[in-house]
Amino acid sequence: MTTYVVTIPGTLLAERTEATTETLERALRPADPRGTRAGQAEHLEMLTFYSGSSAFSIRLEVEADDTGAAEREARRTVTAALRTAGYAQDEAPLGDAVITGITTE
Numbered sequence: 001m002t003t004y005v006v007t008i009p010g011t012l013l014a015e016r017t018e019a020t021t022e023t024l025e026r027a028l029r030p031a032d033p034r035g036t037r038a039g040q041a042e043h044l045e046m047l048t049f050y051s052g053s054s055a056f057s058i059r060l061e062v063e064a065d066d067t068g069a070a071e072r073e074a075r076r077t078v079t080a081a082l083r084t085a086g087y088a089q090d091e092a093p094l095g096d097a098v099i100t101g102i103t104t105e
Contacts (some may be wrong), residue, residue: 005101
């Protein structure tokens with residue numbers, strides 16, 4: 001099994017509050033990439049909102065057999081976290097998942 005750090009960009013089309021941001025971070029916490037060697041070395045932030053914009057990126061750690069499975073698992077995790085934070089699918093469209101780190105044990 002390989003550990004991947006996957007980055008998924010997106011845009012919030014609904015209001016972002018401190019409460020929804022905290023809920024989103026809690027929902028993503030189990031997949032925080034700072035627990036990986038790559039995440040520790042590069043000081044990766046799990047959730048980044050871009051100043052003056054509703055755009056964001058989420059970096060998370062997933063274990064998978066290949067890059068395709070890693071991207072699918074990351075997208076499932078991000079989608080579930082956004083729903084937990086109260087965002088409907090059309091309120092938080094996601095871009096393409098990108099593998100930004102690979103660690104084999």
